[in-house]
Amino acid sequence: MHELAIAESVVRIASRQADGRRVTKVQMKVGYLRQVVPSALTFGFGLVAEGTPVEGAELQMEQVPAEGRCRGCGVENKLGSLPLQCGGCGGFDLEILKGEELMVESLELEEA
C-alpha cells in the first residue's frame, strides 16, 4: 500500500499550495511504471484529506503510458505492458522516457 504514503504526500502538497483556500479538485499525472493502483490512491486520498483544506476534493489521475528508447537499436517505443521490450529489435535494455511520472499538476481552488 504505497498509495497511502503517496496520498499523504499529495494532500500535503495540495494543502500547502492552497494558501488557506479550499481545494475542490487535484489533478495528478501518474506514470504506468509507478505501479499505483488508482482505486487505492483515491481511497487513501479521501481518508487523509479529512480535516484538511483538501477534504471532499476530487482526485483526477491522468495515466501516462511508458515510453522508452532502445539502447540497442535506438528506436523509440511506446511500451505496452510488462516486461518492457523494444518493439523494433526485441531488446530489453531501454532508457525510460515516460511512465515514471508521479506529480501534482494543478489544483482547483475555491475563489477566496
Added chain:
Amino acid sequence: MHRTAVKKVVLENVLDANDTLARANRDVFDRAETYTINMMSSPGAGKTALLERTLERLRGELRLGVLEGDVQTTLDADRLARFHIPLVQVNTDPGFGGECHLDANMVRSGLGELPLDDIDILIIENVGNLVCPAEFRVGEDVRVMVYSVTEGEEKPLKYPLMFRSADLVLVNKVDLLEHLDFDLEQFLGNLDAVNPGVRTVLTSARTGQGIGEWCGWLRQRLENV
C-alpha cells in the same frame, strides 16, 4: 451560495520531499564515510538470516552496522543483538496501522542512535514488501535485493519497479532447489529482462553457499570508495 473555482498550476513531484530528505541522509553518510546499502525483499526471503551469516563472517574485519525496519516487533533486531554491533530498530507502525516501507524520514529518525563514524558499511534492512520500498529512496549508495527461490520465476515481470532498481540480487534458499519446481534459468532470464546485466549471487543462509562471494562483494564496495 455559488462559488467559482480557480485553477492553480502546481507541477510538484509527489516524492520530492522524500528525495530531498534522502539526499540529506546521503550527505550524512558521505561525511561519516559510511557506505550504505538498502536491502529489500518480500517478507520471509531471508534478509535477517543472510545478515546473521554475514556478521558471523565479517565481524572483526569490517565495521558493520544495521538499521532494522519493521512494521512492529524487535524480533529481527533481537536476532542480531548477539553480534554486539551498532544496531537500531525503526518501527513504522505510528502511521496508518504501519507503513509497509521505510522512507527517508524514518531512516533519519534512527540515525541519531548510530555511531556512523565507526561504521564502514550500514545495512538498512527494509520492511518485507516487493512494491512499496522501491519508491522511497532513503539515502543509500546501492540497493541489494534478496529473492528466495520459493517465490516463483515470474516475480521480476510482476514487480519490475523493485527488480529494476536493484544493483545486486541475492538469490537465496538455493539449498531448496532440488525440492522445488523452480526454474532458475527462467527466473534469471526474467530478471535480466527487467534489469539487463544485473549481478546475481546464489546464496543459502542455511548451508552458507554464496556467503563468501556476497561478503567479497561487500569488501569491494569499500575499495571503490
